[in-house]
Amino acid sequence: MTPNRPADDRVTRAVLDCLRDGSWARYDHERLESFEAFTARTLGAAHAVLAGSGTLALEHALAATGVGPGGMVALSAYDFPGNFLTVHALGARPVLVDADPATGQMDPASLSVALGRFSIAAVVVSHLHGGIAPLDDIIPLCDRAGAAVVEDCCQCPGGTLAGRPLGTRGRAGVVSFGGGKPVSCGRGGAVLTDDALVAQRVKLRSHRGTRLAVPGNLQLAALEPQLAGWKETLGTAADRLGRLDGVFRNNRACQPVWRVSTGNLSGFYRLGLMVPAGDRQRLIESAKALDLPLAAGFRAIHAGRSAARFETAGDLPGALECGRRMTTLEGELVRWDGNAFEDALERCRAWAPAA
Numbered sequence: 057m058t059p060n061r062p063a064d065d066r067v068t069r070a071v072l073d074c075l076r077d078g079s080w081a082r083y084d085h086e087r088l089e090s091f092e093a094f095t096a097r098t099l100g101a102a103h104a105v106l107a108g109s110g111t112l113a114l115e116h117a118l119a120a121t122g123v124g125p126g127g128m129v130a131l132s133a134y135d136f137p138g139n140f141l142t143v144h145a146l147g148a149r150p151v152l153v154d155a156d157p158a159t160g161q162m163d164p165a166s167l168s169v170a171l172g173r174f175s176i177a178a179v180v181v182s183h184l185h186g187g188i189a190p191l192d193d194i195i196p197l198c199d200r201a202g203a204a205v206v207e208d209c210c211q212c213p214g215g216t217l218a219g220r221p222l223g224t225r226g227r228a229g230v231v232s233f234g235g236g237k238p239v240s241c242g243r244g245g246a247v248l249t250d251d252a253l254v255a256q257r258v259k260l261r262s263h264r265g266t267r268l269a270v271p272g273n274l275q276l277a278a279l280e281p282q283l284a285g286w287k288e289t290l291g292t293a294a295d296r297l298g299r300l301d302g303v304f305r306n307n308r309a310c311q312p313v314w315r316v317s318t319g320n321l322s323g324f325y326r327l328g329l330m331v332p333a334g335d336r337q338r339l340i341e342s343a344k345a346l347d348l349p350l351a352a353g354f355r356a357i358h359a360g361r362s363a364a365r366f367e368t369a370g371d372l373p374g375a376l377e378c379g380r381r382m383t384t385l386e387g388e389l390v391r392w393d394g395n396a397f398e399d400a401l402e403r404c405r406a407w408a409p410a411a
Contacts, residue, residue, distance in 0.1 A: 061388065066281035074277035083266065084273055091276045098283045099214055099231065100221030101248035103255035107262065108269030110210040110232025110245035111138045115145060117228040117247045120257035121204035123148050123177050130170050131180040132162040133357045133375035139180050139208060140357050150366040151176060152358055157377040160184050160313050160328055164193035170369035171201040182208035185328025185353065185384055186314030188217050191225050212323025213239050214286050219319040223248040238325055239282045241275035289391065293324050296390040296397060303404045304329065310408055324387030328353065333380035340383060346403045353382030
């Protein structure tokens with residue numbers, strides 16, 4: 057479970073100002089649009105449209121790119137399960153493709169088979185556990201097949217690939233401001249896009265005379281100072297991820313999913329570590345004994361689900377392996393104050409040899 061963290065002084069002041077001036081209890085359309093423009097600039101997109109959660113943002117994005125009842129949407133069989141359920145919520149059909157067992161990201165070779173076998177309207181590409189999906193391989197495949205790419209950046213707001221913001225390479229991207237996320241106000245999310253038509257479709261989809269299920273003024277007050285300092289926060293995180301990488305990189309039995317390199321930065325909501333399947337629970341318990349926030353990753357989406365609920369283009373061994381081996385270290389530790397981070401780093405050094 058993500059530990060509670062006190063708000064920093066900037067967030068506290070912004071929320072108190074909102075409470076004192078009375079705007080916390082009002083719906084302010086102009087403030088919402090101003091914040092959306094600010095979010096778009098900060099995260100590198102032409103447009104940002106807010107939603108009630110990252111999951112709802114994904115639903116809006118898929119619908120805005122043309123997914124409807126009976127359509128097909130490809131996604132990795134190792135992914136946040138809410139993405140699978142969102143496809144069903146639209147009346148569409150999930151097509152599960154395999155994951156790379158070394159990284160937990162979508163496998164382009166498996167996606168290529170699926171695109172050749174099914175008429176796929178959109179592909180959800182998630183960047184998971186501090187890693188970055190291989191977009192340079194995935195996007196050309198989707199372009200040739202006429203499938204829209206929707207990036208799930210809910211774990212990595214503000215991340216980059218070759219210096220370009222994640223969430224802007226496809227037709228749309230989504231971010232989350234939900235509980236425990238790196239930028240959070242408890243609930244909320246946004247669709248990012250450079251396509252004005254997609255942005256307009258998302259707005260219309262949530263419009264009932266007024267905008268439904270969007271963050272209110274009090275939530276916006278909490279979010280704005282976090283986003284304003286986000287580039288600085290990411291820079292600090294990148295340095296610390298590099299130091300964590302040094303702890304784990306040469307450990308054969310405990311391999312990090314994240315990669316630290318110039319121009320490439322994913323995120324730090326969860327930091328993935330691949331461990332031996334038979335040892336995972338033991339290692340989680342030994343980490344907790346050292347007060348390290350380690351937990352199991354996702355279960356493979358198709359494991360335990362009826363095959364009538366999805367299509368596949370073949371076996372999904374990589375996703376099953378990820379489901380058995382992935383562990384995740386709470387990424388919040390890279391934002392702990394200096395002394396707390398140094399202490400956590402020493403505990404990681406003490407724990408790593410146990411793997």
